[in-house]
Amino acid sequence: MSITGQNSSSKKTESDKQQNISCLVVLRERSGRLGNRMFMFASAMGLALTHSCRLYIDQPIINELLSWFQLNLPKNITINKEHYTNLSRFIQQKKNLCTYFPELMKPYAIKYLELRGFWQAHGHFVKFKNEIRKQFTFKPTIAKRIASFFKTYICQQINCTSNYLAKNVTQVQLKLDLRDSPYTWIGIHIRRGDYLRGRRVSSIKFIIDAMDYFIDKYGNKSLFVITSDDKSYCARTFLNRTNVLITPSSFSPADDLATLAVCEHTIVTVGTFGWWGAFLSGGEAICDVKSSQNPTAIDNNCARQAFFPEWFSYLNKTS
The missing domain is CATH 3.40.50 (Rossmann fold)
Incomplete structure (x- = not known):
């Protein structure tokens, strides 16, 4: 399975997965340089792990990060583009530069959320710093x-x-x-x-x-x-x-x-x-x-x- 989980085993399995996606964090924006991209990825992953959400990251972002790092996202957390597309009408965007939002860390704070902007606030992912460091292991x-x-x-x-x-x-x-x-x-x-x-x-x-x-x-x-x-x-x-x-x-x-x-x-x-x-x-x-x-x-x-x-x-x- 690819890192974004794009291969499927059966239509029934994929349908079941879609029905179970009650919480989703999305990252599609590619802005800034390497440090900014890392903040955006880390914040998306951190929020997904905090709330046991599924995670959709656009494949061009994954491909770019894979040119530097040995990304190895858990397969049970990612979804593919088809599932994202089916849910896209429900997704709300939140733009952020470097503000920490403590309300986003509370239980059930996220339903379907897309991150826009740089998200340069460590509080959204620092709880999972070891997991983030592992993702950012260099090739x-x-x-x-x-x-x-x-x-x-x-x-x-x-x-x-x-x-x-x-x-x-x-x-x-x-x-x-x-x-x-x-x-x-x-x-x-x-x-x-x-x-x-x-x-x-x-x-x-x-x-x-x-x-x-x-x-x-x-x-x-x-x-x-x-x-x-x-x-x-x-x-x-x-x-x-x-x-x-x-x-x-x-x-x-x-x-x-x-x-x-x-x-x-x-x-x-x-x-x-x-x-x-x-x-x-x-x-x-x-x-x-x-x-x-x-x-x-x-x-x-x-x-x-x-x-x-x-x-x-x-x-x-x-x-």
Whole structure:
């Protein structure tokens, strides 16, 4: 059976399934970049699991996520397009940017609901964080690329056997191997790009202060791995520091996110990409929460407690 459950065993079975779909969560919108897509998927899955609903996700969304992740949705939760179409006239849409709706978490709060917008509020899925992390396990080809990046650096510092370099590892095994290395790995995502046009970017001071925080805590074996949409800027700014690595320009956004995911801790600047790096890493996360001088609508409408989980910490307390 496909991940969206599109194959059927018999007409009777499918008819019975349709009659039993008393609660449905739908995701058809494809907006934004990788981090936004992940929020939308996670919120849809989280709400479906919360209410024991069935889940319909458009196949193009599934196909896109499968190019990065080893999605493995439970077959008893998904429905196919035919069932969705039969129920579509009953479905109500709810648009959301980053507001947490506690009323949606109450029993029987959902009947037939389609998510529209980014849904950047962790409360709709954080109860199922382990299940979400499992869905966002990266494909072996991605794990292989980032493993080569980490191993090459480690072997430049210590003697490695040829078997160590040649050995293929999974994302899970690579994370364990990095824990066993002499270093504490801290991932950093530096968002610039479109954020330089009318949005805010984190200051160098915040990033340096966050690095110093981890150095004070873990010592001079702290290594910082920078991912960014502006790696030439990062090279100019940080490469004089011997404890900084920057991922190759050949890395895709998924490669960069996987790099953050296997690090032990994370420094989160702005945007959703670094947020997901910290969420998938599962370690300590230091966030930049200072507002911009000219905040945009999205800055104003996103409550800190809705966007950041409680285990994310802040160096700068001001707003």
